[in-house]
Amino acid sequence: MCGIAGLFLKNPALEAELGGLTAGMLAVLSERGPDSAGFAIYGNGVPGMTKLTLRGPAGFDFAALGAALGEKITIRDDHAVLLVPADAEGTVRVVLKRDYPALAVVAAGSRMELFKGVGLPADVTARFGLAGMSGSHAIGHTRMATESAVTTQGAHPFSTGPDQCLVHNGSLSNHNDMRRRLIREHITFETQNDTEVAAGFLSWQLRSGAKLDAALHAALDALDGFYTFVVGTETGFGVLRDPVACKPAVMAETDDYVAFGSEYRAMADLPGISKAHLFEPEPAQVYFWERAA
Amino acid sequence: MNVALRTSTDVVTFDLASEPLRALNAGLAALTPATNRTAWRITNPRGAHAIAVGVTLPVDITIEGHVGYYCAGMNDGASVTIAGNAGPGVAENMMSGTVHVLGDASQAAGATAHGGLLIIAGNAAARCGISMKGVDIVVKGSVGHMSGFMAQSGNFVICGDAGEALGDSLYEAKIFVRGKVASLGTDCEQKPMTPEDVSILASLLRRADCGFDPATFRLYGSARNLYHFHVDNAGDY
Numbered sequence: 345m346c347g348i349a350g351l352f353l354k355n356p357a358l359e360a361e362l363g364g365l366t367a368g369m370l371a372v373l374s375e376r377g378p379d380s381a382g383f384a385i386y387g388n389g390v391p392g393m394t395k396l397t398l399r400g401p402a403g404f405d406f407a408a409l410g411a412a413l414g415e416k417i418t419i420r421d422d423h424a425v426l427l428v429p430a431d432a433e434g435t436v437r438v439v440l441k442r443d444y445p446a447l448a449v450v451a452a453g454s455r456m457e458l459f460k461g462v463g464l465p466a467d468v469t470a471r472f473g474l475a476g477m478s479g480s481h482a483i484g485h486t487r488m489a490t491e492s493a494v495t496t497q498g499a500h501p502f503s504t505g506p507d508q509c510l511v512h513n514g515s516l517s518n519h520n521d522m523r524r525r526l527i528r529e530h531i532t533f534e535t536q537n538d539t540e541v542a543a544g545f546l547s548w549q550l551r552s553g554a555k556l557d558a559a560l561h562a563a564l565d566a567l568d569g570f571y572t573f574v575v576g577t578e579t580g581f582g583v584l585r586d587p588v589a590c591k592p593a594v595m596a597e598t599d600d601y602v603a604f605g606s607e608y609r610a611m612a613d614l615p616g617i618s619k620a621h622l623f624e625p626e627p628a629q630v631y632f633w634e635r636a637a
Numbered sequence: 638m639n640v641a642l643r644t645s646t647d648v649v650t651f652d653l654a655s656e657p658l659r660a661l662n663a664g665l666a667a668l669t670p671a672t673n674r675t676a677w678r679i680t681n682p683r684g685a686h687a688i689a690v691g692v693t694l695p696v697d698i699t700i701e702g703h704v705g706y707y708c709a710g711m712n713d714g715a716s717v718t719i720a721g722n723a724g725p726g727v728a729e730n731m732m733s734g735t736v737h738v739l740g741d742a743s744q745a746a747g748a749t750a751h752g753g754l755l756i757i758a759g760n761a762a763a764r765c766g767i768s769m770k771g772v773d774i775v776v777k778g779s780v781g782h783m784s785g786f787m788a789q790s791g792n793f794v795i796c797g798d799a800g801e802a803l804g805d806s807l808y809e810a811k812i813f814v815r816g817k818v819a820s821l822g823t824d825c826e827q828k829p830m831t832p833e834d835v836s837i838l839a840s841l842l843r844r845a846d847c848g849f850d851p852a853t854f855r856l857y858g859s860a861r862n863l864y865h866f867h868v869d870n871a872g873d874y
Contacts, residue, residue: 589763589782592725592743607724608703609684622703622722624743624762627782 345488346500346513347373347465348593350574350604351614352481352581352633358600358615363477369603369610370474370484371466376606377486380499381468382460384509384576387479389454394433394506396426397451397458398440399496409444421471423450423459430454448497448534453507455479455578460499480635483576485511492537502540504531505547507578512539513591513606514570522566542567546575556580560630574604582632589627596620602633649674654681658688665692672696684724689717695734709736712753728755731772744781747774750791756845763800766793769810775845785812786822794841796849807859813838815854826860 349369353359363385370381389395399422400406406424410417413436416427428436433452440447451458459472465486469475485500492498501509516522519538522545527533531544545566549559556575560582563573572591575582583604585593596603596611598620605611608622625631651661661679668674677698682688686705689698692715700708703721713732722740731750738746741759748764750772757765760778764786771791779797786802788810798816805822811834812825821827830838838851 587782589744594743607684607705608722609705612683612703622741624741627763 345376347376347486347606347610348484348511348513348572348574348604349373349486349606349610350481350483350511350576350581350583352602352635353600354602355600356480359480360478361615362479362482363473364475365614366482366484367466367469367474368613369605370469370486372610372612373486373606374465377488378464379489379494380460380462380487380496381465381485382458382487382499382501382511383469383472383474383482383484384451384456384458384501384503385474385477385479385482386455386507386576386578387457387477390427392430393427394430394452394454395457396428396433396436396440396449397456398424398426399448399450400424400444401446404446409447413439420459420473422461423472425457451503451509453503453578456503456507456509456576458501458503458509460485460501461496462494462499481576481581483509483511483574483581485513491515491539492535497535498537500539501576502537502543504533504540504543505550508543508547508550508576510539510543510546510573510575512542513572514586516542516567516569516571518568538569542571542573543575550577556582556634557630557632560584560632564628564630572606579635580632581634582630583625584630585625585627587628593625594622595625595631596622647673648676648678650678650680652680653683653685653688658685662687662690665689665696665698668692668694668696670694682721686724689715692717692734703740712736722759723757728753728772731755741778742776746776747772750774752791754841754844760797766791766810769793773841775841775847777845777847779816782819783822785810785825788812792837792841794838794845794847794854796847804857804859806863807857809859811837812857813854814857815849818857821857824860824863825857828856828858830854830856 406419418425461468500511503509516538519541526544573584675696679700682702684705690710693713695714699718705724707726709717710729712734714734716735718737723738723742725743728736729748731753733752735754737756742757742761744762745764746761747755749768751770755774757776761780763781765780765784767786769788769791773792775794782800785804787806789808793812795814799818801819802822804825807825
């Protein structure tokens with residue numbers, strides 16, 4: 345099972361509603377994935393600054409961390425977004441690893457923030473305050489675990505590169521081999537999860553200079569298994585289904601947005617849905633939308 | 638039966654925005670042959686699953702909007718119209734009656750269905766008519782890959798194009814295609830159309846209110862090479 349929701353806005357007037365609409369979509373997809381949920385959201389960036397999304401153990405004092413580092417920190421339940429100068433990211437990561445070993449850096453980027461946790465999707469999104477967030481695009485996932493344990497680490501999205509995230513419905517069969525290959529290419533992995541390998545593959549492609557559509561084409565040859573992927577980059581939003589296309593996917597496009605749902609009912613509350621162009625993405629065909637930077 | 642139903646001009650209107658799906662299906666299941674509630678209108682389906690499954694009486698049901706998985710599954714006699722798109726497995730395992738999708742259908746439409754008529758006015762996705770066992774299916778648009786997989790009997794009319802591997806491992810269903818076929822599946826081949834085939838096709842096109850000339854279709858059926866085990870293939874297993 346698993347459920348995927350994605351929303352890519354074309355009309356900036358809807359940006360304040362992005363979090364609320366995404367939270368609504370994920371709540372509907374509870375029945376497809378009740379064990380954990382997560383989302384990545386692309387909000388405003390600050391020029392010259394990088395957002396580091398951190399996850400800590402229960403009760404971790406993020407405020408003290410922000411004060412110690414002298415950087416702005418926004419706390420959301422057991423996650424926090426630390427805003428650091430882009431050129432200091434490497435140094436901050438070294439300090440975090442050395443002095444705060446209990447913390448995990450779950451995502452980094454100029455605009456993307458990423459939150460995930462165990463529990464019913466509606467509870468998870470409420471804990472992080474998704475409904476109050478704004479941005480240009482968001483990707484979320486509700487998980488029914490098959491390939492690895494029900495843990496926060498195993499929840500989606502996975503991020504293996506700056507401003508990059510991926511969610512997955514399905515299971516990959518060549519992920520161990522691919523993980524070994526990617527490790528040789530200096531892609532790092534935090535889990536044994538198959539989806540993280542798909543994210544790592546795309547990060548490797550993008551790092552090598554491929555555009556999102558070319559990276560997704562390459563995934564068709566490299567990844568074996570069942571998948572519907574929805575991926576996000578700083579300016580882009582992509583969808584790919586494997587050639588057999590067992591995993592469901594419905595898309596809706598209007599002048600204002602492109603939406604993805606594992607099922608239509610996830611999109612039933614979107615504004616203007618009754619006039620949207622509804623279609624199922626074709627198997628083995630790359631779909632992507634890019635925003636003007 | 639303690640189900641909140643509103644009857645007006647003999648049509649039972651059921652609003653899924655305010656009443657639970659289980660009450661609808663329980664209400665349909667509780668109908669008896671003597672019922673006068675023979676016309677149903679269902680509003681606000683919003684992609685819900687399993688709407689109007691297992692109906693066993695010849696009632697008319699119109700669903701105003703998009704439906705989710707398995708709508709009208711196991712239908713046995715009802716005439717169900719979906720004024721919208723259908724999710725996966727519409728009319729799966731239908732026994733008799735008619736299911737008419739006015740929009741597009743997702744994958745596995747009409748899967749394993751034994752009888753009745755499934756009409757899809759738009760396109761159908763992958764695996765349409767998979768393992769069909771006697772149903773008649775008319776798709777006015779195109780169908781996705783692996784359609785008619787292991788189709789056993791019945792007639793499958795595709796007015797548009799067919800995706801990859803049409804009729805793979807086909808048994809004795811007849812597949813009529815008007816448009817292009819991306820590729821044929823294993824053991825599926827084009828066959829000459831007999832007058833009886835033309836008559837079957839013409840009748841289905843008429844029932845689906847489809848104006849195409851039967852002569853513009855091609856017939857595909859089983860080459861029957863997979864019916865028997867060939868000892869030369871033993872090494873493949």
